[in-house]
Amino acid sequence: MSVVHTPWPDDLAAAYRAKGYWRDEPLTDVITRHKGETAAATAILCGERAFSYTALDRLSDRLAWALQRRGLRAGDTALVQLPNRAEFYVVFFALLKCGAVPVNALNNHGAFELLSYAGQIEPRLAVLWRGHALVEPDPRGERPDSLLGQLGGSVGLNRVLLLDEAADDDCLDGFAWADGAALDAAEDGRPEGAIDAKGVAFFQLSGGSTGTPKLIPRTHNDYLYSVRQSVEVCGLDATCRFLCALPAPHNFTLSSPGALGVFLAGGTVVMAGDPGPATCFPLIERHRVTWAALVPPVLTLWLAEAGHTAADLSSLEVVQVGGAKLSASFAERVPAELGCRLQQVFGMAEGLVNYTRLDDDPWTVFNTQGRPMSPDDEIRILDPSGHPVAPGEAGELWTRGPYTFRGYYKADLHNARVFDAEGFYSSGDLVSRTPEGNLIVCGRSKDQINRGGEKIDAQEVEDVLAGHAQVNFAAVVAMPDALMGERSCAFVLAAPGTKASGLRRFLRERGLADYKMPDKIVFVDSLPKTAVGKIDKQLLRETLKREQPDLNAAPVRSTVTA
Structure with a gap:
């Protein structure tokens, strides 16, 4: 089994190989290539822990081997959300060595994003951090409304591994990488099978431009x-x-x-x-x-x-x-x-x-x-x-x-x-x-907001807002900001009495990531339209740039700024 991706045309693929761009080598080569003295060099410093290239290679071997023994196969997919710790790279390389294809969610992604990724890839494995707010209340997923409960109920996960979890069977720490130098070279700790270097290595994440997070297949x-x-x-x-x-x-x-x-x-x-x-x-x-x-x-x-x-x-x-x-x-x-x-x-x-x-x-x-x-x-x-x-x-x-x-x-x-x-x-x-x-x-040119490097798809936020019982319509646009470059503003048509605080609470309950929360909410009685009947977002952006709403185009009832 393998993850399907759109291939390059044969003529371009042949040219890229002929020029030495594509060498049909696995991405794991960045760590396995180090031999002799360089293998003992420090690859990662994480708090008080130091990991040599040998340790990183062997730890990822050991995890890959353990995952294979637990049924993970080449072509399976995995959902990963880990903080900035050495374990992120151990997991990344281990999954590559298994031939599994991961999505590596950012730590600030919420349930909305994680469930969207899971719905697209149907992962056999999830690797999460127990300290994440989404996981901590119910690490076993026994409540159906917990993140793990939702993941298991919607895509049928085969296994969940948690970083910093006490139970050995579900614990990444149980694979003995607390001390990156204390490793042996036991043959039974090495994964089986060759990596398909021509195939998809993992999914990268799009900035968001179409209403749901899109996944980018990146090949080795x-x-x-x-x-x-x-x-x-x-x-x-x-x-x-x-x-x-x-x-x-x-x-x-x-x-x-x-x-x-x-x-x-x-x-x-x-x-x-x-x-x-x-x-x-x-x-x-x-x-x-x-x-x-x-x-x-x-x-x-x-x-x-x-x-x-x-x-x-x-x-x-x-x-x-x-x-x-x-x-x-x-x-x-x-x-x-x-x-x-x-x-x-x-x-x-x-x-x-x-x-x-x-x-x-x-x-x-x-x-x-x-x-x-x-x-x-x-x-x-x-x-x-x-x-x-x-x-x-x-x-x-x-x-x-x-x-x-x-x-x-x-x-x-x-x-x-x-x-x-x-x-x-x-x-x-x-x-x-x-x-x-x-x-x-x-x-x-796309309907996207670049909030300090974090890409926010306007339609995605609009779609979630539209699910609120009192919201009739919402238009999310960028507004200029000296520090962040852009922040987001939501112009909202809603029933009288609707409060910005209630909308924010609703968005959080729906699992929208914090950075996607509108920085400003403007309640309006109407929204300007173009000649073909579409919402005139350009006029809304110009209104924000002037820092004073055009009351004829978008009458304001109340404004709340975060």
């Missing part, structure tokens, strides 16, 4: 090439000490070049429980961190604290910033206030990654979001009619290449909208291109 070939090329462009080597402060499963922190790139280069990943300076600055000093990956709102916090901290940040060589557009004014402050180089990263979980290069001139580093990393990244910038824009003008970004996927999982109708006949993917980003080939992000 395309993802490993993305990691290798990122390492080459960024110049990583074994001296790199990378701070994993953003969520470990995020595409940015996993592969751009992220932890997988650091593993490939033989460096060390330092785990941080959260990205705030109070957590990260002492880790930078203690472990002599050289690289960090941040989103713009976190960078602003670092910059605000850098002049007041007693921590020694002198080891920092590069801070990468991605996930949302970074303003030039903040970009220019990085070298002076953090004492390191800035690298802007504009990438997507669907594939294409752009970097400013470390030897680019200051204007390029501060004002652009970089250029594609692969010679075979194909870029088209098109106007609304599908024609190429004039040089320097903004248009919608379409792309294809050796590591850009060819279709969302089980989403044929949506794929027909976002891919053209030649396999180019519509990213939904509005960009312009400099004469040197660097991209400047100008905004979004």
Whole structure:
């Protein structure tokens, strides 16, 4: 059994292999390739624990072997939600070694997202953290309204493993990785079967653009090439000490070049429980961190604290910033206030990654979001009619290449909208291109809100709001914000007496993630419409930009701001 994905055409696949992009090697190669002295090097620092490459390889072997003995087979799927701890990588590589295909949910995803992922992949296995609020009240899923109860009732899980659970049979800790150095090489602890390097390795998560979370099948070939090329462009080597402060499963922190790139280069990943300076600055000093990956709102916090901290940040060589557009004014402050180089990263979980290069001139580093990393990244910038824009003008970004996927999982109708006949993917980003080939992000063409790097699909929130008995209609749009880039505002048509607090409580009860909660709720008696009868969201956005609602277009009854 295997997870089906949309393949690349034969001619392109042959070309990518001929050029050495695809080598039919498994993604686990980033840790198994280390032999001799490099195998003893430190791969992960997590609190007081240190894991060598040998330990990471053997621990994931042991877990894979144990899962196989409990019935997990190649082609089975798994739902994983773990915090920023070394166990995330042990589980990730163990599942790859089993041939199982995981979805790695972010730790701030709620029941809505987890149940959506589970409904799409029908997992045989769930690996969760007992400390997560969704799991703690009923870790055994005995109540049907608990998360595990809902998962088991809807998709029929075969097994659940919990991190930090006391019962041995359901406990990840029971697989004896508390001490990463105390391992033996027992043959019965190694998984059986070869990894299908041509197949799907795992599902990455889309930012959300169609009302339900979409899953992106990433193959061993395309993802490993993305990691290798990122390492080459960024110049990583074994001296790199990378701070994993953003969520470990995020595409940015996993592969751009992220932890997988650091593993490939033989460096060390330092785990941080959260990205705030109070957590990260002492880790930078203690472990002599050289690289960090941040989103713009976190960078602003670092910059605000850098002049007041007693921590020694002198080891920092590069801070990468991605996930949302970074303003030039903040970009220019990085070298002076953090004492390191800035690298802007504009990438997507669907594939294409752009970097400013470390030897680019200051204007390029501060004002652009970089250029594609692969010679075979194909870029088209098109106007609304599908024609190429004039040089320097903004248009919608379409792309294809050796590591850009060819279709969302089980989403044929949506794929027909976002891919053209030649396999180019519509990213939904509005960009312009400099004469040197660097991209400047100008905004979004899709109905999506980029809240400090977290992508919020407006339709998804609207659909949940529409389930409230007193809500007649809701329109969710982005509003500009100096810190986050964008925040969300919900214009709501509702019965008299409806309260914003009640709507927020309803959204939480439905399991919507906290970051998707509307930052502002505006109750209105009507909503403006376009000539064809659709809600005029552009007018709503303009209303918010003016900071004073247009009462003729959207009469306001009451406004509540978070």
